[in-house]
Amino acid sequence: MPSRFGPAVAALLLLAACGGSSSSGGGLGSGPLLVGVLAPFSGADASFGPRYLAGCYAAALSINGAGGIGGRQVSCQQFDTKGEPADAVPAADAMISGNSNLMGVVGCTSDEASTVVPRLDRSQIPMFCMTGQSEFNKSTAKYFHRLVPADSFDTYAMIGSALYNPSHAPYSRVALVFGDDIGSQTFVGPAVAALNKLGVTIAINQAIHLGASSYRTEVAKMLTTHPDVILTETIGSAGTYMKEVKQQNNGKVIPFIGTSATIDPVWFKQVVDAIGLPDFLANYTAVDLRLSLQGSGYDEFLTQLTAADSKFAGSNALTYKGKSPTVHLYDGIIMTALAMVAANSADRTVYNPKIIDIANGVSGATVVGTFKDGVAALKAGKAIRYVGAAGENNFNQYNNSQQGYNLVTMDKDGNEVVLGQLSEAQTQKIIDAGGGA
């Protein structure tokens, strides 16, 4: 008897350990559910994590306020990747192995996506990643979802801003100043290709080490090339760099165009602290994803983000109200929750394919903007399409969805201000010059 009992128990334990799904059968099950926020909360990109966490808190409140997912309450937990692949792997492993109730994961930035996406996909965990790396443009990972475009599109939009922004004459000498890390350098190749083909002079292409204590020599070198605009991201170091530009350039700041990641309260404060608000307002523009930020979906998001404010000790969750990562990941979590309800299953292999159905909708689907409305429609036997806080989503066969770009700046309080949009013809011209996505 013991000789047969032992292997049977071992086999059961193995099955339990390797199952990878939060529930093996039909039905939504019971007990709390968890959304893992797998992102940098420390290190040079520490500002990324909180904006994702804000979206998660708001989504959890929205879901729980509507009775949860089949009565199951949702919570959010942060898993710090430190923005380093080497730290991301143990963080992801700990998250996966320690939480069998994971309903999904959000975060996975360019800092760590290459290492964590395959792991999450193998473990069959639906994820919404904030990576712009081109390797995910044609991702075959079934559980991967991306609501942001490839970084190359950010680059094209920045070039569009340099050439077609109605608020200034076209710039002809461009300095590229990006970090020397993988995530930052993904902007550079497409920029060089597009600028060369469009006949714009690249005054200097500078890869700087993010987090360095100063960039004086780099700035001195850049100034000798006399650019009339700087295209940059330099998360964590922009304040230091731009302050040194101002100091060495006789108090004058060169106009600078930021990526969509620079539309961020932490980045805003850092640069304003460094160069002063008047110089910031006079010289900064950026590009950002075209979000609808209106309708019942956005109203619900705003309500729940306000309610989540108290969870942010020493910070203000509302500063993230118009930020695309916060809004997008909120939508991602709501879509995942609705997919679970639609599939009537907590089995990730069952509800994962439903996420795309909920986002893209099917012919005749009822449009819903909140989890509560979605559940009501599903219970009434209707097919639904979720048009959330960011607006419509249209996933392609590679689980990528994007909505185009706005040319923007920030006001004195750090709120985004839309300056204009690139026309389709302008966008296409730059994309063609850059060699596509």
Place this chain on the structure above:
Amino acid sequence: MELYVAALGFGLISVSVIAIAAVGFTMQFGITNMINLAYGEVMIVCAYVAFYVNQAGVNVWAAMIAAALAGAVLSFLLNRFLYAPFQRKGTNLIGMVIISLAASLMIANILLPIVGYGTSAYQMDQGQLLRWNGLVLTVAQIAIIVVAALMMLAIHGLLRYTRLGKAMRATAANPTLARNCGIPTQRVIDVVWLITGALCGVAGVVAGMNSENFSVASGAGYLITIIAAAVLGGAGQPYGAMIGALIIGIVTELSAAAIAPEYKEVVAFGILVLVMVLRPQGLLAKRGALAAAG
């Protein structure tokens, strides 16, 4: 050519910041036999102490004194209540390094919810931009160089010309013998932690002033350069740390001018590796200030 002269000037500021920090770090090791990996985090705590004092309307140069005091007290407490008990139990050097790494993580994670994820910057006037034969420095940057030079002279004076300095050198050379000769080595070690903690505090503020803004994450970045300077000069040797700081500070800026910024650390650490291959004990290991007191 002008760019290289400018880079040399910028290098002097980097040298100043690294030297203040590296001398404190290397003295901790030389005298107390402790590789304190929490040094960078203590720097950041002190930088924030000065930040809040500065926010209260106090000039940042005066706030530096508060940071020095905070650094002295925090380092003293760190040693008294964390490092020393383990050292008394006979924990080996690797074990102590791990404990200091744990201390570093604890300090960073205690600090994070207090100061937040964002960056902070001092309210300070950088002063006029001065140009001279290619050198481009602000008045505040020149002041940082002067502060560093004065602190290096003070450390030199302390180690060479005071009884305390002789006691430190004796403790560094052979603590048992020093104790048998009547030197109160425990008190000497306490004073070393206070002095090096104060250096750490000042280093945190000048590093924050130098980089215009700082965050909790900055500590780890500072530490790498500090260790490199200390090791290059000869671990435990204050003068060696000064020379190490000089080489690393100047070389990184000149290589950024000559090659490309992404290679400046490669060049600096390449030199470190080369020195370690040719002279594993570092540049000044046998003839440093912490050699046996004469």
